[in-house]
Amino acid sequence: MNHRQLVSDIVQIAGGEDNIRGVEHELTAITLVLKDRTQADFSILSAQQFTANIHLEGERCRIELESESVALDVFNTLTGSYYVHKIEDGEQETKLEAKRSFSVLHFISDVFRPLLPVILGAGLIKVILGIILLLNQLISDDPMLMDEPIFNLLSMIANTPVYLLPILIAVSTAYRLRSNMYVAATIGGFMFYPEVTMWLNGEKTARLFGVEIISQPSLYSSVPWVILAVIASAYLERKINSRAPRAFQGIGASILSLVILVPLMLLFLGIVGTFVDDHVGEWISSLVESAPVLAVMLIAAFFSLLMIAGVQYCIVPIIIYEITSAGYSIVLPTMFVAMFGHAGAALAVALRSRRGETKRTAVWSSVVALLGVPEPAIYAVNMSKRIAFYSALLGGGIGGLYMGLTSVSISVISGGFGSLLEIPLFIEEGSLNVLHACIGLAVSFVVAGALTYWLTGRQSKSVKR
Known part of the structure; x- marks a missing residue:
């Protein structure tokens, strides 16, 4: 799609130039502040050549474009050729700013991107x-x-x-x-x-x-x-x-x-x-002792939240105690399954996205998450799509439930959050531990990816209506 056609389509989505109260530019996105949201026209979304992602919240229509340069060009065209009002940096206390909806996950993702x-x-x-x-x-x-x-x-x-x-x-x-x-x-x-x-x-x-x-x-x-x-x-x-x-x-x-x-x-x-x-460490330890299956499921579901908050270290003493006393840990595999959930969700974002840059970012983020580097998938991809982030948590929990039911364990402390390269750590002679571990990781990956793909599709259909 050429630049002129893209700007024309965006004006059409807004319901015409007269329905645009103001416009903001932020990294790869522009935000149109509409006078009347009911005048917005999303029929253009059915066109195969239109590849932008759109979020309509209140009177604000956020359009995520292919790159920062494209977003800046569209912004400059709207504020130039179309005489649309540019929302200046100092307008923090105006009604336009007051109407702005805020998402913590989206803000963190924008900072990390x-x-x-x-x-x-x-x-x-x-x-x-x-x-x-x-x-x-x-x-x-x-x-x-x-x-x-x-x-x-x-x-x-x-x-x-x-x-x-x-x-x-x-x-x-x-x-x-x-x-x-x-x-x-x-x-x-x-x-x-x-x-x-x-x-x-x-x-x-x-x-x-x-x-x-x-x-x-x-x-x-x-x-x-x-x-x-x-x-x-x-x-x-x-x-x-x-x-x-x-x-x-x-x-x-x-x-x-x-x-x-x-x-x-x-x-x-x-x-x-x-x-x-x-x-917190004492609570988790007591839960592991009294209800190990439930503990593994909950830790797998919420481990990424612990990591984001910087308090994941609270489970390290539990893992060390398990290995020194019993010779194995059922808590350590939760790191693996949690990260595989985020990898699956990131891949689903790539499959659903029609923007080339988002596809590339999400695919690479999924690959490096599977290989032990989860930060890009968590912060840059899944946090920008709340559905993907919550699906990753749920996928991790279901994969953790399977691992808890099958008593998957590790006898050696790994150096990272878990990756495909560390699957040999699950090998135990004379047991199916490694097989159950692979199934649990696959369950987490598939559930998170399938949920993200399905829910993202439903959300897109509701926006088109």
Whole structure:
């Protein structure tokens, strides 16, 4: 479809130029604020050449296009040739902004999406290194490969984007909120300061206002907490700049944001971490002992939520205790089945999408999730489609139920969240453990994918009506 025809179709969807109150541009999407939503015309969606995804919520019609450049071109054409009102950055308190619906999952996905190329690239490097290592063990069993300088260098390169994820997420959030990206980078990078690193690694004990700073780096580097801190920073920045004398604008907001937010973030996460350490792990442990099948099903269903919140470490002591006392763990396989659910949902998004860029992103995200790198599938694909995210949770729960009923276990702690390359960990001589594990993983993948495909189709039909 050519550019002129695309803009014409979008105007038709909006119900004509006169029905467009304003337009916003954000990454790969434009949002049309309609005067009367009943005038919207979605008949163009039946045309095979129209490939944009549309979400109509209230008076706002969000149209996700093929790429950022296409979205920007359409936005510029609408605000130029069609004389459509451009919603400026400063119109935060207008009625147009007040009517805007908000989705937490969609916001997190939008923040993560610009980082996707580097995260996927690093993930593929990790996958290639894992395949090389596996083949090396099968062919020569030479342990010296991991000590090779080039192997270590590539491994460090692959781990760098994930290691620096708090900073990358902070900058991306600030860019989306149009706030100071350097203040955001400072907030995200605070945990890398050597003294703070020792606090979070447990090498040193620190207390803030009587609250102990919990030694769990995963909690402080998790995506939602970083995003919340940067959102608070953007809010403070706007409030302070609107009230501060001109001489203190900019620098005053930066100083106060850092001085107020960093201690508050440490204090809040310290309280959350203390609660998780004292209660959540104990609750999960007692559930595993009293109702192991139910526990495996629930952990498999909600493990990705624990990972997103940065509190997945609470099940590590349970896994270690299982292996040291019984010689195997029934909790560890839940990581595998949860990630396979997200891989299945991401693949279904690719099959349903008519946008080339979305297809490519979702396919690659599904592949790297199956091979042990789930972040792109969770954050960039499934979170942007709430149906896919919830289907992944349900698929993980059903796969976990099967694994719990068949007592699938692992005797060795794996280094990641689980992948196809680690299926040999399920092999037990004289048992069907590996067969039941493969069935459980397939159930999770298929259920999540089938649900996503079916529900996405039903949603598309309801929009067309």
